[in-house]
Amino acid sequence: MYFDYLNVLLFSSVGFLFVFINMAVGSLIRPKRNTEEGLETYECGEPTTGETWIKFDIRYYTVALVYVVFAVEIAFLFPWAIVLGDAFDNTGAAEGSGIGVFALVEGVIFIGILFLGLAYVWAKGDLDWVLGYEDRAFDPGEPGPLNPQPRSLAQIEAETKPAEAAKHGDAAQDDSEGDAA
Amino acid sequence: MNPYIEGMQALAPELVLTALALIVLVADLLTKGKDSRRMGYLTLAGLAVVGGMLALRLGEPSQTYFGMVIVDSFGTFFKLFTVAAVAVVCVFILSDKNERKNGIGEYYFLLLGASVGIFFMVSTNHLLLLVLGLELLSLASYALAGFHKGQRKSAEAAMKYVVFGGLSAGIMVYGISLLYGMTGTLDLAEMATLAGDSIPTGLVPQLYLSAMPVGVAMVMILAGFAYKMSVVPFHFWTPDVYEGSPTPVTTFLAVASKAAGVAALLRFVGALFPVDGVDEIIMWYGDRFGMLIAVLAAVTMTLGNLSALRQQSLKRMLAYSSIAHAGYILIGVATRTSEGFDAAMYYMTAYYFMNLGAFGVLLYFESALGSDRIEDMRGFGWKSPLISIAMVAFLVSLTGLPPTIGFYGKYLLFKVGVAEGLGWLVIVAALNSVVSLFYYFSVAKSLFLKESNDERPALSQPLFAGLLTAIGVLTIFFGLFPDSIQELVEMCSLLGS
Numbered sequence: 182m183y184f185d186y187l188n189v190l191l192f193s194s195v196g197f198l199f200v201f202i203n204m205a206v207g208s209l210i211r212p213k214r215n216t217e218e219g220l221e222t223y224e225c226g227e228p229t230t231g232e233t234w235i236k237f238d239i240r241y242y243t244v245a246l247v248y249v250v251f252a253v254e255i256a257f258l259f260p261w262a263i264v265l266g267d268a269f270d271n272t273g274a275a276e277g278s279g280i281g282v283f284a285l286v287e288g289v290i291f292i293g294i295l296f297l298g299l300a301y302v303w304a305k306g307d308l309d310w311v312l313g314y315e316d317r318a319f320d321p322g323e324p325g326p327l328n329p330q331p332r333s334l335a336q337i338e339a340e341t342k343p344a345e346a347a348k349h350g351d352a353a354q355d356d357s358e359g360d361a362a
Numbered sequence: 363m364n365p366y367i368e369g370m371q372a373l374a375p376e377l378v379l380t381a382l383a384l385i386v387l388v389a390d391l392l393t394k395g396k397d398s399r400r401m402g403y404l405t406l407a408g409l410a411v412v413g414g415m416l417a418l419r420l421g422e423p424s425q426t427y428f429g430m431v432i433v434d435s436f437g438t439f440f441k442l443f444t445v446a447a448v449a450v451v452c453v454f455i456l457s458d459k460n461e462r463k464n465g466i467g468e469y470y471f472l473l474l475g476a477s478v479g480i481f482f483m484v485s486t487n488h489l490l491l492l493v494l495g496l497e498l499l500s501l502a503s504y505a506l507a508g509f510h511k512g513q514r515k516s517a518e519a520a521m522k523y524v525v526f527g528g529l530s531a532g533i534m535v536y537g538i539s540l541l542y543g544m545t546g547t548l549d550l551a552e553m554a555t556l557a558g559d560s561i562p563t564g565l566v567p568q569l570y571l572s573a574m575p576v577g578v579a580m581v582m583i584l585a586g587f588a589y590k591m592s593v594v595p596f597h598f599w600t601p602d603v604y605e606g607s608p609t610p611v612t613t614f615l616a617v618a619s620k621a622a623g624v625a626a627l628l629r630f631v632g633a634l635f636p637v638d639g640v641d642e643i644i645m646w647y648g649d650r651f652g653m654l655i656a657v658l659a660a661v662t663m664t665l666g667n668l669s670a671l672r673q674q675s676l677k678r679m680l681a682y683s684s685i686a687h688a689g690y691i692l693i694g695v696a697t698r699t700s701e702g703f704d705a706a707m708y709y710m711t712a713y714y715f716m717n718l719g720a721f722g723v724l725l726y727f728e729s730a731l732g733s734d735r736i737e738d739m740r741g742f743g744w745k746s747p748l749i750s751i752a753m754v755a756f757l758v759s760l761t762g763l764p765p766t767i768g769f770y771g772k773y774l775l776f777k778v779g780v781a782e783g784l785g786w787l788v789i790v791a792a793l794n795s796v797v798s799l800f801y802y803f804s805v806a807k808s809l810f811l812k813e814s815n816d817e818r819p820a821l822s823q824p825l826f827a828g829l830l831t832a833i834g835v836l837t838i839f840f841g842l843f844p845d846s847i848q849e850l851v852e853m854c855s856l857l858g859s
Contacts, residue, residue: 283366304391
């Protein structure tokens, strides 16, 4: 009986070895030139800036959760949709059960509850990605190197435009003040 | 009749409860969270309906639907108390002076969702449904613990609860998967029967083959129950989560959630390791399993009581006291007899009354004083005598002194413990009760025997005060006349007497 589990052991050891053998081969045959640039963290060619410990917008998780709701919905609805025909015909997997309408109603209720989840997220405004500063639910706390403050578009323009205004004259200056107000 | 339709009719209380949860959520969305009090009243009305449906089902014979859900009096007993506890928690939320008045409709939705989880947890012998119910309860509880998301303590409580709950649930599910691999079934009743066919399945052949993996699986599954009941060594979350959560949520966790764990554990032990098991090897290992639970009981009650001694905060003290009470309840589980289970159920009933009351009084103090420190309650007994006298009744009951319901519960547990050869455990429990007398009475002393230096007047909340007084009266009434609850427990007995 325990022999049946041998393929599980085999599978996991092959998976384990696959990673390590590839990394070992890589480290054996690749050239080793430890330049300063080569040792930097790879950020798609951009120079790295700042710490990695930054505050991460929690809305990413909300969207991920909403995604999971619908991923799970699909996973449950596929088998349901496949046997639903059988259930109506009283054949195949559902032979003699007589649950055709029952299964349909249950499926609809299931979708309805999931839809309610979407409606909830929508009504609570978690699907609006662009939030104004005043829409934030919480005090963002003291600004600091670990807590960069989100700024509104008007603020950013107000900060960047004076530099441009110095180049272009007074007309642009008036514009930026208008925006900020 | 179509078995599916029939099953749905049997699950009517669950369906109504689920529908109620969804209705509350939709109603809250439609009113844009502007009238949360009305959501509370709606919840109370719905719970009354569910409670009525459940009460009508008491005493009906046990039946299994969909091969998973057992509808029997044992489950109905715990469901009824869950409904009552959630209703009391709703009144707590409505009376909480510190709670926001609007935008808290989800509070009721989450409570009802957690109750649905409890309903399924207490009415199944199928491990899959057990885990689903447990997870539904846990997920709602995590969100409830962090309900005051702006408060650091509440957020911390939720975080600790999630991490600890995830770990324990993971261990439990792994144990269940081991058990499934060995026996080929997730149904506890099927697991416990002797295999008649050519292919050996179930627990008995596996125990003859090799008992070690079964032992590992049992200990791992026990971890999940221990976490829900806050039994040592899975109690670490309890004080911090109880302290950080909003007090109504703490009440829910301490009362309803713990009772669900007790009910599920009773079903688990009762199905797999009853004293009169199907085979002598089951009985032999059942003794060892019972001994493990007895040792856990002794450690849990001792640790809970000794830690409670040093607490300054009433909330934290009640958290440790709830750990200690989990230990007392385990005495009944460890005997693995029908009488032991009945005693555990009786004690659970007593626990409902005295803890709902004690946490309610705590909430009252928090509203009136803005503090949960025992020091700050000095002399408060003379300001609001009715509630404070009720508190003394709860404390006497928690200690286990007559004439309260807690005394009779403890008496039943001790009696069955001695009868089943767990005399040493009963002595430990009795010594523990003496220790607990010390810290419970420090509260009573603070309330009545010390001078107040606080000028703030008592709150006037007639509904809340009336509810607490009623619970206090019942605590003493059922201590003087324990027969009615005794009859209810015997009617709902799991193993049948």
